[in-house]
Amino acid sequence: MSEAASAQAVRAAIGDSEFDRDTALVPRAPGVYDIDLSAGWTIINAVNGGYLLAVLGRALADALPHSDPFTISAHYLTASQPGPAVVRTDVVRTGRTLSTGQASLFQYDEQGREVERIRVLASYGDLDSLPEDVRTTARPPAIPPLDQCFGPSDGPAPVSGSSAIADRLMIKLDPATLGWALGAPSGKGEMRAWFGLADGRDADPLSLLLAVDALPPTAFELGLKGWVPTVELTVHVRCRPAPGPLRISITTRNLAGGFLEEDAEVWDSADRLVAQSRQLARVRLR
Known part of the structure; x- marks a missing residue:
């Protein structure tokens, strides 16, 4: 049995999976948490923005009286690296049905000074x-169908732009949005895929924060290459996802001035729209 098949046969449970362990925080003081950002969620050398959002989302779930993210907006200030980090949260308002908070993730420079990486509300x-x-x-x-779609493991060599995070995800791309991997991008800003965690853990609201930023960039299908760093990302979680693989559709309608938007929809196995997002990202035109 292959490693992937074995992982699916022994499905990880929510709360006891690699994703849960790698987003776990250690309380230092009220509203302050330590974490060691895992190198397993990197793209090239930078930590994936969706993984970082899940880390901050978990901190706010602990700090606030409500546990489910409804809307979360993040500004990515500097690129995060694997290693020690601290998350500081602040409760802005608590109500009967909604609570609002903000959080920032910091790392340290070579002089030991804190550098803010990401800030969310x-x-x-x-x-x-x-x-x-x-x-x-x-x-x-x-x-x-999933068995008619393709992921990094289906090629003779790693797909260009793949990275450590690919080993932790189950991504099967719609062949219609896979032209970039074959040297023939469609010119359309579209990316569609089946999505899950490689260890078989079902989705929950926190993992949806990862899912919206886990597919290859739509810029690849526009014929562009290289890193597409997120500037701002807003996610709306609409309902708790049903067990089973997710379907994700991402579109870009406008690339201008070296920036593009990506609008994502995440659907569960019960055909429910469970999350939506929009992000602004920078692209390298040359």
């Missing part, structure tokens, strides 16, 4: 208390 609530009434024109993305 978020509102938390209880997803299980929301009414079931849904009125939407949104539809799940049309993606071929």
Whole structure:
């Protein structure tokens, strides 16, 4: 049995998976947490922005009286590196149905001075208390069955731009958005894929913060190469996801002045829109 098949056969549980261990925080003081950022969630040499958002999201879930992120907006100030970091949180307001807080993640420079890497503002609530009434024109993305899609392990060599994080994810890309990997990008700013964690852990609200920033950049299908660092990312978590793989669709409609937006939708196995996001990212045009 392959390593991937073995991981799926013995599925990790929520709370007892690599993702949970690598986002776990050690309380230092009220609202202050220490963490060692894992090198397993890096893209090239930088720590993935979705993983960082999940770390801060977990800190706020502990600091606030509500545990589920409803909306979280992050500004990425400097690139994070694997290693020690400290998260500081601040409770802005608490209410009966929503609580709001802010958090920042800091690391240390060569002189031992703190450098702020990312700052977020978020509102938390209880997803299980929301009414079931849904009125939407949104539809799940049309993606071929999982066994007809492709990931890094399906190629003869690692896909260009892949990294340590790819070993921790189950990503199967829609062939229609895979032209960039074959040297023939479509020119459309689209990326669609099946998504999960490689150890079989089901999705929860915190892992959705990772999911929206885990696919290859849409810039690749626009014919661009290289790192596409996030400047700002806002995520809306709409409901608790059902067990099973997620489907993610990301689109870009406008690249101008060296920046593009990415709009993401995340759908669960019950055909529910469980998360939405928009980010502004910088691209290298040459």
